[in-house]
Amino acid sequence: MSRKRAILVAVFVLAALAIVAGVSAKPMAAPPPMVFHLTYQGRLADAAGNPVANQTVDMTFRIYEQPTGGTAVWTQDRAIPTDANGLFTTILSINPPLKEGGVEAINNLWLGVQAGSDPEMEPRQRLTGAPYAFTLVPGAGITGTVSHMEPPTAMLFISNMGTGTGLIARSEKGVGAAFTSAENHALVMGGSVLKESPNLRQIALHRWYEVNEAAIRYTVGEDPKGILFDGMSVWVTESVSNTVSRWRVADGALIGRYPVGHYPIGMAFDGARLWVACRNDNAVRVLRMTDGTLLRTIAVGTQPNGVSFDGRHMWVTNDGNNTVTKIRADTYAVVGVYPVGNNPRIAAFDGRSIWVTNFGDGTVTLLNPTNGSQIATYAVGSNPVGIAYDGACMWVANSGSHNVTRLRASDGAVLGTYSVGMGPRGLAFDGGHIWVTNFEEDTVTKLRARDGSLVGTYPVGDGPRGIAFDGCNMWVVNGNEASLVEM
Numbered sequence: 224m225s226r227k228r229a230i231l232v233a234v235f236v237l238a239a240l241a242i243v244a245g246v247s248a249k250p251m252a253a254p255p256p257m258v259f260h261l262t263y264q265g266r267l268a269d270a271a272g273n274p275v276a277n278q279t280v281d282m283t284f285r286i287y288e289q290p291t292g293g294t295a296v297w298t299q300d301r302a303i304p305t306d307a308n309g310l311f312t313t314i315l316s317i318n319p320p321l322k323e324g325g326v327e328a329i330n331n332l333w334l335g336v337q338a339g340s341d342p343e344m345e346p347r348q349r350l351t352g353a354p355y356a357f358t359l360v361p362g363a364g365i366t367g368t369v370s371h372m373e374p375p376t377a378m379l380f381i382s383n384m385g386t387g388t389g390l391i392a393r394s395e396k397g398v399g400a401a402f403t404s405a406e407n408h409a410l411v412m413g414g415s416v417l418k419e420s421p422n423l424r425q426i427a428l429h430r431w432y433e434v435n436e437a438a439i440r441y442t443v444g445e446d447p448k449g450i451l452f453d454g455m456s457v458w459v460t461e462s463v464s465n466t467v468s469r470w471r472v473a474d475g476a477l478i479g480r481y482p483v484g485h486y487p488i489g490m491a492f493d494g495a496r497l498w499v500a501c502r503n504d505n506a507v508r509v510l511r512m513t514d515g516t517l518l519r520t521i522a523v524g525t526q527p528n529g530v531s532f533d534g535r536h537m538w539v540t541n542d543g544n545n546t547v548t549k550i551r552a553d554t555y556a557v558v559g560v561y562p563v564g565n566n567p568r569i570a571a572f573d574g575r576s577i578w579v580t581n582f583g584d585g586t587v588t589l590l591n592p593t594n595g596s597q598i599a600t601y602a603v604g605s606n607p608v609g610i611a612y613d614g615a616c617m618w619v620a621n622s623g624s625h626n627v628t629r630l631r632a633s634d635g636a637v638l639g640t641y642s643v644g645m646g647p648r649g650l651a652f653d654g655g656h657i658w659v660t661n662f663e664e665d666t667v668t669k670l671r672a673r674d675g676s677l678v679g680t681y682p683v684g685d686g687p688r689g690i691a692f693d694g695c696n697m698w699v700v701n702g703n704e705a706s707l708v709e710m
Contacts (some may be wrong), residue, residue, distance in 0.1 A: 250325060261315040261350070267338065274309025283337040284315055290333050290347055353430065385438055423494050427534040427572050428612065439709040441475055443468055447700040447707070450689035451490040453512060457691055457698045458497060459707060460487040467499060472693045479526070483508045483513030489529035491537055491568065493552045498537050500527035507539055519555050523548040531570035531577065533592050538577050540567040547579060549595055561595035563588040571610045571617065573632045578617055580607040587619055589635065601635045603628040611650035611657065613672045618648040618657050626650055627659055639677040643668040649690040651697060658697055660687035667699060683708045
């Protein structure tokens with residue numbers, strides 16, 4: 224074959240990687256050796272574009288660890304027949320070890336093709352996995368690059384046309400399935416989600432799901448500000464009444480109203496007890512969830528405002544002296560007091576770090592939950608108040624600049640700033656959307672969490688402040704009219 228003919232080899236190439244490896248169908252059988260089958264298709268043409276038809280061509284395939292230069296780590300010679308259009312197909316059986324690392328390593332290899340005695344064609348083609356049927360041994364994986372998350376460009380697409388389960392992830396020990404993403408959402412659900420009873424991590428992260436939009440109104444105590452869902456009920460801090468009230472989400476029934484300290488605002492739930500920040504007492508009150516009995520009063524900093532639970536400790540923001548107090552939830556012991564920015568209002572936990580909004584600075588402070596040290600400080604909008612975590616990003620309500628800031632939790636990068644109503648205060652995440660209370664215009668704004676686009680704005684009542692999601696509905700407290708709205 225001439226060099227001119229070889230230049231146009233592989234006008235069309237499709238590399239599909241089928242992985243045959245790992246656990247045998249019979250648990251006691253020894254696993255077979257790992258073999259990578261590479262299906263290679265192409266078209267041979269001469270320099271004029273005419274097909275090299277109905278011929279058998281000697282071809283050499285080589286695999287390299289770099290796109291240019293280097294020495295081949297695998298070579299195979301094949302005599303390949305072409306059809307009337309110059310098309311050919313061959314299956315290359317590649318036995319390991321090429322490199323350690325399973326399919327992850329395959330994505331760092333390049334294929335070189337030589338036709339006849341012509342020089343190897345350029346450029347080499349990078350191998351990427353496109354699995355269609357496989358069993359993997361531990362440590363193997365599928366790595367590649369796609370341009371969209373939807374089929375058919377998804378790396379792996381499962382379409383279940385029957386009534387059974389489309390995908391089951393099971394593990395004898397450890398995590399059954401882990402989804403990670405450097406930015407945006409590691410997992411997006413298209414339907415309702417079923418879950419087991421809440422565990423401490425779910426409680427700490429406030430992980431609930433989809434929302435409805437139908438308003439029902441209840442009368443609460445004077446000047447309500449904070450709201451919290453405990454898995455069965457919503458709790459409301461009634462700041463001027465110095466009480467907290469508990470409402471059953473199933474039917475909106477008032478279960479009880481319990482006295483606490485002076486001017487209660489923020490709350491957190493630890494799985495068994497309600498923790499309430501009482502601003503004018505410089506203390507946190509701990510109530511038993513079942514009956515509202517006061518269990519403990521714990522002194523904290525000046526003018527405590529917000530409370531956040533990390534699964535083991537409570538973090539209390541002290542607006543009056545620019546600190547947060549860390550309390551061991553099971554012993555009530557104060558572990559430490561740590562400086563943050565000016566006028567800290569609300570704290571949130573993302574599974575790794577504590578985030579604190581600093582009202583007076585226009586910033587958020589990131590703290591190491593182990594020792595309270597400051598990891599970073601990020602600028603947001605004017606007078607930040609509320610903060611919420613969506614699984615990938617932190618959302619901050621900037622009451623002075625009438626917008627919300629979206630920060631990537633992994634590195635604090637600002638991914639967007641989105642206009643909402645006047646004076647935003649509270650934030651809640653429903654599994655797909657961020658909901659924002661607009662205190663100065665009596666509405667809530669619904670944003671799509673994926674990109675911050677506006678979904679809708681809805682009237683609720685006079686002076687909406689706190690907002691919480693119960694797994695089915697949104698609940699909003701209206702401070703100026705002492706009402707609780709179920710959406």
